[in-house]
Amino acid sequence: MAAELPSPCCMRGSLHNGNPTGTEETIHGLQTYVARPETGPTKGTLVIIPDAFGWDFVNLRVLADSYAKRGKFEVLMPDFHFGDPFTKSGLDSVFALKGYEPPFYVRWWRMLSTFPVFLFWAWTHRQSVTLPIITNFFKALREAHSSTGEKIGVAGFCWGGRYAILVDSYVDAIYSAHPSFLQIPSEVEPVTKPISFALGDKDVVVPMSKVEQIKGVLKKKENLDSEVIIYEGMEHSFAVRGNPEIELSRKGLEGSETQCVEWFTKHLK
Template structure:
């Protein structure tokens, strides 16, 4: 594999690219949804409680993502995970390169990249290619395609990192989504992205997340709690890094428990509002 360089102004921090690969055998299948290849999982009789799963930058193909979608399906939902990047997701080998180690001396992302033969993906062009003007219409197209199925009842959106912000956008007034959960959202614009929220919204974030610091969390809480009649909750996980709900180290007891707790929180939220 040829060496690539990191775009220093890509807008994505080290923690966006960090994490651990999970091991398992996803049980769903692939089908077409609104012109996009989509991983679907669950019993079709559960389409009355459907979930649109909006991935992080590693895309719909990542085993972690599919296994988590399967967890939601086993809890009684029908889950759609569309390939919003048309195959252009950040390659999973990046996770092998950049897994966070709190005990090691801090290294910049570029230093870690240069120390291995598998140099990570060039993110600058990727961010531009998958900007909101391109991605949001695809996400809305997925919502419309799910809604076009007469078996669909309530619909929730669950987003992670890159997808977390879009889950919040789908909780705005006028959306065809009934409830949303955003896990450690990236690039969240405060207050503009949150002020229009009018659907039940839960947000999880770690207190070591550099993409949404504690000042931003406080502002997020203030905006959401001011919305009379709109259910919301913001949960801060102590010691957790960005991506912990889907890319945590399952061999680490704390990280595994936090990942499981976030999944249970998501399931409980969707059971309540779907």
């Protein structure tokens, strides 16, 4: 079955305040944001596959820093978009921060003008282009870790949430937050590694009918550690782009962050 068209929800969200503290390095041929624990040895490597807004999106860089600090992971966020993430102005102009919204007719006009650009971007970063880039990175990373046996986890968000599942054979554990384009159940059925889903009950990209299908597939995998955590009132993109100024959104941001840290603390040790 062909992938569904991207939803306008993929452009929803807010830009967060924060000062990333990691470094930019070239790892296995890709520019990569690297966050490391402040002290002590690392407890495994966690690779983030970002959403459409890319490896330099401040929200994800700050989140990577937090994962490194809280979980003691070495966190890598490569530029899987090859320097071509979706423009962040699409996020800021279409879905402005609460209290700074333009009139509704301006928002609709911006949506109509931005969405075709997103469709073109999604085509240029389709699976046949993107998956080899991602799998080559994970293959190289696995080979580099072969002598130490250090475990590798992958956390994917929105656009990256699907690819986190597709690299199952190269990692030791998976976390997927509100994945886009995921084919359900066909792309969930082959999963063999411990997997954690963070999903919102108001997400039109992964509606509750699809969530129940995911649960059904995982329930049959009796020997596979898995979880599906549903966040009430949360729409698509909540784990990365929820507005921390809104109490309910902040709970979704904080809860999904803790979910990810606890999952990899359990499976990367």
